Amino acid sequence: MAQHGPAPTEPATAAAPEVSLTIPVAPEMEIVATAQADALGEYMDMPRDKIDEVKLALVEACINAFEHAHTEDNQVHITFRVGGSAGEWLEIEVRDQGRGFDAEGIEPPSPQKTFQERRRRGWGLHIIKSLMDDVEIASGDWGTRILMRKYK
Amino acid sequence: MSETCKVSVERRGDVAVFWTDGYINNQGGEEIAKEAYSELDRGARALVMNLEKTRIVNSIGISILIEVLEKVMERKAVLAFCGLTPTIDKTFRIMGLAQYAAIYPTESEALQAVGAPA
Numbered sequence: 001m002a003q004h005g006p007a008p009t010e011p012a013t014a015a016a017p018e019v020s021l022t023i024p025v026a027p028e029m030e031i032v033a034t035a036q037a038d039a040l041g042e043y044m045d046m047p048r049d050k051i052d053e054v055k056l057a058l059v060e061a062c063i064n065a066f067e068h069a070h071t072e073d074n075q076v077h078i079t080f081r082v083g084g085s086a087g088e089w090l091e092i093e094v095r096d097q098g099r100g101f102d103a104e105g106i107e108p109p110s111p112q113k114t115f116q117e118r119r120r121r122g123w124g125l126h127i128i129k130s131l132m133d134d135v136e137i138a139s140g141d142w143g144t145r146i147l148m149r150k151y152k
Numbered sequence: 153m154s155e156t157c158k159v160s161v162e163r164r165g166d167v168a169v170f171w172t173d174g175y176i177n178n179q180g181g182e183e184i185a186k187e188a189y190s191e192l193d194r195g196a197r198a199l200v201m202n203l204e205k206t207r208i209v210n211s212i213g214i215s216i217l218i219e220v221l222e223k224v225m226e227r228k229a230v231l232a233f234c235g236l237t238p239t240i241d242k243t244f245r246i247m248g249l250a251q252y253a254a255i256y257p258t259e260s261e262a263l264q265a266v267g268a269p270a
Contacts, residue, residue, distance in 0.1 A: 028156075031175060034208070052207060052239040059210050063177075111248020114218060123211040123247055130246050131239070 030062035044087035061094040069098025167268040173205040181216030198266035204235030
């Protein structure tokens with residue numbers, strides 16, 4: 001669900017155990033972030049295929065921030081939370097302090113546009129929504145926050 | 153730290169077999185495209201890409217593979233993939249790559265389907 005307006009002040013699951021990571025906007029830094037997702041997914045016994053889906057969604061969220069945020073601090077902040085009574089889900093919050101975008105104004109991609117109109121880019125958010133179970137996108141002049149959750 | 157994709161290619165008659173190892177992003181995609189265009193220029197009628205050692209292909213990498221596919225189609229050649237993880241398979245289907253390129257579970261099935269010499 002895309003949201004607009006002021007920055008969210010509370011994470012969705014403030015009480016859950018969490019790991020935080022800040023990566024610079026630089027080539028392949030998204031892979032550094034996926035190593036953390038890999039470790040947490042294995043820790044909570046998430047099936048390998050689901051871990052791979054989480055990792056790709058995280059890659060897409062990071063490169064979306066790298067390409068579009070134009071952050072002044074040149075950083076992307078990532079928080080991982082394992083939640084549920086027995087580690088039933090992994091939540092990842094990806095934040096940047098860039099210029100934001102109109103998440104609801106983005107025209108959805110399609111294979112037809114990709115092949116017939118040669119509009120190949122713009123798939124990142126669609127892939128994230130396809131691979132994760134819950135996704136919230138909030139963006140404004142304070143930056144962008146993508147909050148996504150995968151159940152085990 | 154480098155996760156840059158390594159690409160190796162071998163010819164089986166007029167079929168070019170590609171093996172990737174590592175993350176396919178813009179750089180990995182461009183490396184594959186460079187080798188693919190070279191093989192097409194050398195007369196390959198089919199490209200088989202084995203991605204079994206690749207666990208992540210991002211959307212930029214896929215967009216480059218789509219460019220490769222379009223070039224393959226222009227040349228009346230064939231592009232087949234094999235060894236995909238379920239996530240890569242799913243993403244190829246989401247972005248439409250699977251509508252125009254064949255996907256096989258194994259390399260031997262892909263080679264047989266494109267008629268590569270044994």
